[in-house]
Amino acid sequence: MxxxxxxxxxxxxxxxxxxxxxxxxxxxxxxxxxxxxxxxxxxxxxxxxxxxxRSMDDLGLQLVDELGLVLRRMMREARANVLQADKLIEESVGIFVAHAQANRSFFLFMAQGLAGESRAVQEGIRSEMRFFASELANDLRRLRLMEHLSDADLDMTCDLVVRTVAFSLTDLLSISEDDDYQIGQVRKRTTQFLQMIFVGAGRWQSD
Amino acid sequence: MxxxxxxxxxxxxxxxxxxxxxxxxxxxxxxxxxxxxxxxxxxxxxxxxxxxxRSMDDLGLQLVDELGLVLRRMMREARANVLQADKLIEESVGIFVAHAQANRSFFLFMAQGLAGESRAVQEGIRSEMRFFASELANDLRRLRLMEHLSDADLDMTCDLVVRTVAFSLTDLLSISEDDDYQIGQVRKRTTQFLQMIFVGAGRWQSD
DNA sequence: CACATAAGTGAACAAGTGTACACATCGTTA
DNA sequence: TAACGATGTGTACACTTGTTCACTTATGTG
Structure with a gap:
């Protein structure tokens, strides 16, 4: 019928x-x-x-898996486009913002899930973020950046970077989808955040 | 009856x-x-x-107002206990963690509301965070710290600090209420984050 | 082709939901 | 004391919800 x-x-x-x-x-x-x-x-x-x-939680978990794919695509594009370390931060933030716009619902789901109801979804998203951070650490090592940092300190730095970007997500998602001015502001501010973090990392020494 | x-x-x-x-x-x-x-x-x-x-959203809004009071109490205590700038970060984080534990539900509500359903609640929490950041900037000025930063850069720094602490909230709230070891880990890591940010702020120069 | 299995359907049910209305009770103020 | 407004109560109604069951239909493999 x-x-x-x-x-x-x-x-x-x-x-x-x-x-x-x-x-x-x-x-x-x-x-x-x-x-x-x-x-x-x-x-x-x-x-x-x-x-x-089996339940809504189950659906959520499977969405987290797909979210992982989205994030991996984003990383791949970032790696392809960011050739020289020069404008590294600025370009990366740009790619991130573009992906967040293109997959708005997905990233909304991610932002919600971080403090969501299902423990499993929460842990899944957290795990994706950890993976993302560790990949970032790999890339920095590969680019011979931040070589003075110990592995632990580099991990810490990347964790902080990922958190900062993730938080920018909530800014990005709370403004209108096509308010280019505001989007630009978020991009600018996020870039500044990361620059400050990397300045800190550049001078960092364990004590 | x-x-x-x-x-x-x-x-x-x-x-x-x-x-x-x-x-x-x-x-x-x-x-x-x-x-x-x-x-x-x-x-x-x-x-x-x-x-x-009038509705659940309304209740949420009124909870945000009370949340404001909780935050203000926390700031007051921090100002009273952090006398010398020496262990400033460490002690502040400690006070924050203690308050988050003592008012777990409140902070859970805050973390949820950041990516929540109600636009109004979202904006309310965001506004509380802005206020918190601006108070932090005032305190730093009062303590004659970061004097080389412009007002805008200082605001930016404080914003980043508040975000970082807020994100640690989700770590804190996702672990058991009385897992002292894990709580200690979160406190340690958050402290490191803030130290790195302040190192960056110390070397920061607008371009 | 036949058949087992996976995927989709419709009807049904008990329980839970938001909200409206009319009524009871309290504290205060005239 | 009388009357009023704010607050709490009990009942009712029309929906929506999650889940079940028995049934039909498509798909892929022997």
Whole structure:
């Protein structure tokens, strides 16, 4: 009757995950979403939900996995575009901001999840951030930057950088999607933050 | 019948706000709380809710106001106890951690609200953080610290400091309330972050 | 092709939800 | 004391919610 097209495997699963993201993108908080609401948004009958997810928390966990892919794509692009260490910070922040705009709902979900309801989602996001930080540390080593820092101190620095950027996310996501002026402000300020951190790291010595 | 005691003005109002905080303290997300749920936890009939709040968002806003008081108390204590600039950072972080532990639910609410559902609550918390940062800038000026920084750069630094501390909140709140070792780790790491930032600020020069 | 399995559907139910209304009770002020 | 406004209560209604069950339909493998 309503099957106007053949069934693609995993299609409904995607539809459900996208539906959740869409609702988050519309300003809703993930923790307040219900199964029926999501299925409705996806144009699917409530029962279908259980074919793919055990609960909303489960859906959240699978979203975290996809979030990981988004972050990896972002890193790859950053590595490709940031060739010389000259404008390193400025360009990286630019790429980050661009990705945050392009995948707004995803990053909203991430920001929400950090203080979210599900312990598992929280831990998943935290883990993605740790991975991101460790990759950043690798890159800095590869570029022969901050060579005077011990491994532990470099990790600490990268952790601080990632946190700072993550916090900028909440700024970015709380302003209008196409307020270019404000977006520019956030980018500028974030760049300054990172510059200050790296100045500190440059002079850092363990005691 | 059930009025075993005389009515104190605003008693139910407090009970409702405390109930919401209690639920948040138990791991629930504020955005997922319902009116009935809160009134049940408060031991009050659902209708009473409307005598004090227009909606859940409204309750959230009033919680933000109280949060402001908590923060101000914390600042006052910090100012009283941090006499010499010597161990300034370490002691301040200590006081912060202690307050976060003592008012766990409040700070949980704050961390949630930063990426929360209600625009108004979000803005309220953001505003509290701005105030906090500006007070910090005042204190640093008063202590004759970072005198080489322009007002704008000092503001920027303090903003970064407050963000960093706020992010540590999510670390702190995601670990067990009485895992003293982990708490110590967070305190240590946060202290390092701030030290690195201040090293950067010490060498900072506008360009 | 046949068949097992995965994916989607619709109806149903008990429980929970927000909100409205009319009424009771308290504290205060005239 | 009388009357009033603020606060608390009980009942009711129309929805929404999560989950279950039995059923149909598509897909891929032997």
């Amino acid at each position: 309503a099957d106007r097209s053949k069934r693609r495997p995993g299609e409904t699963r995607e539809k459900l995950m996208n539906a959740a993201l869409t609702l988050v993108g519309k300003g809703r908080h993930f923790a307040s979403l219900g199964i029926r609401e999501v299925t409705r948004q996806a144009g699917v009958v409530p029962t279908s939900f259980y074919r793919h997810f | 059930a009025d075993r005691s005389k009515r104190r003005p605003g008693e139910t109002r407090e009970k409702l706000m405390n109930a919401a905080l209690t639920l948040v303290g138990k791991g629930r997300h504020f955005a997922s709380l319902g009116i009935r749920e809160v009134t049940r936890q408060a031991g009050v009939v659902p209708t009473s809710f409307y005598r004090h709040f």
